[in-house]
Amino acid sequence: MEFLKWDTEDVAKWVESIGFSKYKACFTENFITGKKLIHVNCNNLPKLGITDFRDMLVVSACVRVLLGITETPWNNSIADPRRDTVALFLEVKSRTGKWTNSLTYQQFLYYLEDPDYTPEPESEHDENEGDENEGNENEGDENEDDEDEN
Secondary structure: OHHHHOOHHHHHHHHHHOOOHHHHHHHHHOOOOHHHHHHOOOOOHHHHOOOOHHHHHHHHHHHHHHHOOOOOHHHOOOOOOOOOHHHHHHHHHOOOOHHHHHOOHHHHHHHHHOOOOOOOOOOHHHHHHHHHHHHHHHHHHHHHHHHHHO
8 A cells, every 4th residue: 555655746657657647737736645545536536627527437447446445436325334444444544643644454454343442653662561561461371370270
């Protein structure tokens, strides 16, 4: 998911690479970055200045392929919950902030199961604390075994 780090120029290069160099300015003038690509679909391409229907279909399809989104919006019933976890993850990643910037796809899957889940910050200090806690947990398990034997 390297595209999440793309700036507007990277997106413009990608637009050119899929054969739509005439729309590069539409993306750069609207400040479309890699994080904002999740919001690019046939509904809002006219707002960016892309109004040719066939071009809209192709650009939207290319965006879905790039993002790894397998389901198209019209396959979903509004009564059913959204099922494409990649699309949901990318919608969260399109926002800014410390939590979303550090969020990985695996952590997001945990978050879907438990909305109170927050990813642990990664640093050497935290890793060392984790090792110490693991050792303490093992010691606690041994003590519980001793108590069970008595």
